[in-house]
Amino acid sequence: MTTAPNTAAPTLIGSVQRALRLLEAVGAHRDGAPAKQLAREAGLPLPTAYHLLRTLTYEGYLRRENGVFLLGAAAERLVGERSPQMCRSRMTEPLERWRDAIGAPVYCAVYREGEIELVAVADDPATPAVTEWASFRETGHAHAFGQCLLSQLDEKAREDHLDRHPVRPLTPYSVKDRAEFLDRLRSLRRLEPVIERQEYALGTVCAAIPITAGFTVAAMAISVPLEQEDRLLPAVEQLRGEVANLLRSFVFSISI
Template sequence: MAERSAGGGVQSVERVFELLELITDAGGSATLSELSATAGLPLPTIHRLLRTLVKLGYARQLPTRRYVLGPRLIRLGEGAGKQLGALATPVLRKLADEVGETANMAVLDSDQVLYIAQAPSRHSMRTFTEVGRRAHSHATGVGKAILAQLTDEQVRGIVARTGLPAATPASIPSIEGLLADLAIIRERGYAIDEQEQELGVRCFAAAVPDAPTPTAISVSGPVSRVDEAFGERAVPMLQAAAREISGDLALQHA
């Protein structure tokens, strides 16, 4: 019979999900000893749980004996992303109507941002980011709003794994510059993409508080329309929309 945890759950299930999250936090790859040290569990227990995850396809063991996330998690992640995007879409549509520009939502996935929902602007000249597209976090408004939710150590880990490829000449070129920008974002409560992902496009982004995974929403458009005056008007609406999505998520889990 399965062991019960102090909170009334099933302890083995809790441990399995803890292992998956630890592998994710380690950048998607970890050794048995690293997981044992971080989780504070005996090696035989960790090995038994990982063996089950590998058998089911939710983890893989590389020839180097490191464990990585398995392919069966992709389908679960895609399904969860669609549900999260579907929940947020009405709020994004309202936001896009209010500010007159395209609204997007993205989550952190495998060290990159993954766009999961969008409400397009009604302008004929508008920005367009395909749902399902991935981008480097340091060069996007949603990405920087997401990174600002992490510790500097976690950000350094992501950059060590992905680098800082320049999407445009305006992209942030160094980890020191990125960390300085993230400190400003944390203080003022929103991020700005100053043509760092695409020349001629400016983006304002804000984190979704208390989301189950680091999440952010944004409004973006041509720099001719999305200027400082636009930001002063749109940022409070953007932040209100992020809080509304956070509230909707809380209701889903109540």
């Protein structure tokens, strides 16, 4: 008996890829976006986009309100609030894997209830993390993941944070005052890595990338010794690819 070739896998993979592009497009719009705009940004024909949007909405990954699509409860649960212990447990394995692959300590941070929170960090004796000599929560203007988180806030939330945690130089390389720091944040382009050179700790350079996942403000970061600064940008781009693969893996459970 001849077994018919399995042709389902390529179709499924293509559908998942298209669905992921739509999810990424929706995630880039905090207030939602209409189907035509999402189709254009995802590079999909409108009928295909409509079909996938309906499927993602049915599965709970999207919701439709007033003619626009927003991330739904199922997507929010992937990155929703957890206790610090649960977040650390959930993140330990991928962070350790990325640490070993990149050869640098890896940090995960979120902005929650008006404060910067370092959720998890993976390091080892060969690639030690930066020592928290001044509270990460209070010195977001000086370290890469703090700058990355604050860059994702709106002006009102950013000003409120800086009212509570004023800008102050920590090293000779730190920003000098609030105006200089705000100018730097405004100059950042969306989704580009945030680079910090010896602003929090002398002898260390860091880079952070924003994580687009629903309404959660999050960032991933790495640090390397100053003498290895030429590794920083390639390493953070490698981290970006690893994070993207992890986020995509969650969505492979969608049946299309």
